[in-house]
Amino acid sequence: MAAYAQDAIMLLGDSITQGGYEFNGIAARLAHVYNRKMDVINRGYSGYNTDWIIPVFEQIFATQHEQQHVPKVRLLVIWFGANDAAVPPKAQHVPLERYKANLSKLIWMVSSPESPRYSPDTRVILLTPPPVNTIQWSVRQASKDPPQQLDRNFEVTRTYAEAAKEVGRKEGVAVVDVWTKFWEGAGKVEADLKKYLTDGLHLNEEGYAVVFEEITRTIAERYPEYHHDNLRFVFAL
Amino acid sequence: MAAYAQDAIMLLGDSITQGGYEFNGIAARLAHVYNRKMDVINRGYSGYNTDWIIPVFEQIFATQHEQQHVPKVRLLVIWFGANDAAVPPKAQHVPLERYKANLSKLIWMVSSPESPRYSPDTRVILLTPPPVNTIQWSVRQASKDPPQQLDRNFEVTRTYAEAAKEVGRKEGVAVVDVWTKFWEGAGKVEADLKKYLTDGLHLNEEGYAVVFEEITRTIAERYPEYHHDNLRFVFAL
Numbered sequence: 174m175a176a177y178a179q180d181a182i183m184l185l186g187d188s189i190t191q192g193g194y195e196f197n198g199i200a201a202r203l204a205h206v207y208n209r210k211m212d213v214i215n216r217g218y219s220g221y222n223t224d225w226i227i228p229v230f231e232q233i234f235a236t237q238h239e240q241q242h243v244p245k246v247r248l249l250v251i252w253f254g255a256n257d258a259a260v261p262p263k264a265q266h267v268p269l270e271r272y273k274a275n276l277s278k279l280i281w282m283v284s285s286p287e288s289p290r291y292s293p294d295t296r297v298i299l300l301t302p303p304p305v306n307t308i309q310w311s312v313r314q315a316s317k318d319p320p321q322q323l324d325r326n327f328e329v330t331r332t333y334a335e336a337a338k339e340v341g342r343k344e345g346v347a348v349v350d351v352w353t354k355f356w357e358g359a360g361k362v363e364a365d366l367k368k369y370l371t372d373g374l375h376l377n378e379e380g381y382a383v384v385f386e387e388i389t390r391t392i393a394e395r396y397p398e399y400h401h402d403n404l405r406f407v408f409a410l
Numbered sequence: 411m412a413a414y415a416q417d418a419i420m421l422l423g424d425s426i427t428q429g430g431y432e433f434n435g436i437a438a439r440l441a442h443v444y445n446r447k448m449d450v451i452n453r454g455y456s457g458y459n460t461d462w463i464i465p466v467f468e469q470i471f472a473t474q475h476e477q478q479h480v481p482k483v484r485l486l487v488i489w490f491g492a493n494d495a496a497v498p499p500k501a502q503h504v505p506l507e508r509y510k511a512n513l514s515k516l517i518w519m520v521s522s523p524e525s526p527r528y529s530p531d532t533r534v535i536l537l538t539p540p541p542v543n544t545i546q547w548s549v550r551q552a553s554k555d556p557p558q559q560l561d562r563n564f565e566v567t568r569t570y571a572e573a574a575k576e577v578g579r580k581e582g583v584a585v586v587d588v589w590t591k592f593w594e595g596a597g598k599v600e601a602d603l604k605k606y607l608t609d610g611l612h613l614n615e616e617g618y619a620v621v622f623e624e625i626t627r628t629i630a631e632r633y634p635e636y637h638h639d640n641l642r643f644v645f646a647l
Contacts, residue, residue: 194442204431208428215449232415243479243480408470
C-alpha cells in the first residue's frame with residue numbers, strides 16, 4: 174500500500190493511450206523524464222469514446238473529500254476522438270456536437286468549483302486525435318475474422334480534431350494538435366501517415382516520440398512550473 | 411487527484427530500477443502487461459544502497475492506518491546490491507552482513523504483523539544484483555571528468571548476489587536470480603556481459619527483457635493469483 178509520495182500525471186484516453194507503455198510510448202517516455210518527480214497514471218481504455226469514459230472518470234478521479242488522501246494530479250492529458258469519429262452504425266460513434274460537449278464536461282469536472290471533483294492544482298492538456306490512414310486501416314479491417322468493413326473516414330476524423338481544438342480554445346486549456354503535426358509530417362499524403370501509425374489508427378514508436386515532444390514543449394510553454402526540468406527529486410541524497 | 415482505482419506493483423531499487431521506463435525496461439514492460447489491472451509505481455533511486463533506502467521506504471510505504479486510503483501494493487519487487495557491493499572507500503559500500511540484515515528488514519517491514527507497515531496482501535520478489543562487467547565499467551569510470559577509479563569487483567558483486575538468495579530462502583520470498591541468468595547467458599565470460607549491460611553496471615534493452623521474463627515466470631509460479639493473465643480489467647466495457 175503506497176503512501177502519498179509523488180504527485181501524478183494522469184493520461185486519460187482510449188487504446189492509443191492504453192498502449193503508451195509499449196513501443197517506448199507516451200506513458201513510458203513521460204514516466205522516464207518525470208522519474209522521482211511525478212508518477213504517470215495510465216488511464217487509457219481501449220475501445221472507449223467520450224460517452225463511455227465519463228462514468229469511469231467519475232470513479233477514477235477523486236472527489237474533493239477524497240483528495241486529501243491521494244496524490245494530486247498536476248497534469249491531466251485528455252486524448253479522445255479516434256473512436257468517437259468511427260462512422261455509424263459503429264457503436265463507438267459519438268456525434269460531433271456531443272463529442273465537444275463531453276470534452277467540455279471532462280474539463281469542467283476538474284476545473285469548476287461547482288464540480289465534486291474540482292481540483293485547482295490540475296492543469297489540462299487536450300490532444301487532438303491522430304489522422305486516420307484508411308489505406309492501412311482497411312487492410313487491418315479486412316484481415317479480421319470475419320472481415321470487417323472500413324469504419325473510419327479521413328475527413329470525418331479531421332472534423333473531430335478541429336472540434337477538439339475548438340473546445341480547447343473555448344475552455345482555455347492547452348491543446349496538442351497531434352492531427353496537424355502528423356498530417357504535416359506526412360507531407361499531407363494519407364499513405365505516408367504509416368510513418369507514425371502501426372495499422373492506420375494506432376501509433377508506432379515514431380508517432381509516440383512526436384507526441385512526447387509536443388506534450389513536453391506544450392508543458393514548457395503553458396505550464397512551466399510542471400515541466401520536468403523545473404521539478405526536484407522528491408527524495409534526493 | 412487520483413482516486414483508488416487499481417492495485418499496484420511497487421519497484422523498489424537503485425538506478426537500475428529507476429531507469430526501468432527507458433529502453434523498453436522493466437517498469438515499462440510490466441506496466442504494459444498490467445495495463446488496466448495494476449499500476450506500476452517506480453521507486454527506483456539512483457545511487458541508493460540498502461542503508462539509505464530504509465528511511466525512504468518508511469515514507470513511501472503506507473502505515474496500516476494509511477492503508478485504507480491508498481492502492482494496495484500486491485507485488486513488491488526489491489532490487490538492491492549493485493551499489494551496496496561498491497568497494498571501500500566508496501561511500502555506497504554496505505558490508506555484506508548489513509546488506510543481508512537490511513534486505514531482511516525491508517521484507518519484515520511489510521510482512522510482519524509487528525510492523526507499522528504490515529501489509530498482508532503484499533507478496534515480495536527479491537532480485538539479485540546483475541553481475542558487473544568491470545571491463546566496460548572501468549572504461550566508463552575512466553571517461554569521467556575527473557577520471558574515476560574502478561569501484562566495483564566482479565567477485566564481490568557475486569557474493570552480494572549469493573547473499574540476496576540466502577535472504578530470500580530464509581525469509582521465504584520469491585527470488586529472481588538476475589546474476590546467474592546473465593552470467594550463464596553470457597557463457598560465463600565477463601566481457602560478454604555487454605550483451606545485457608550498457609556500461610557494465612546498468613541494463614540495456616536485452617537485459618531488461620530477460621529480467622521481465624524471469625519476473626513474470628516467477629509470478630506465475632509463486633504468486634499466480636497476481637499474474638497478469640489471471641487478473642481482469644478493473645473497468646471493462
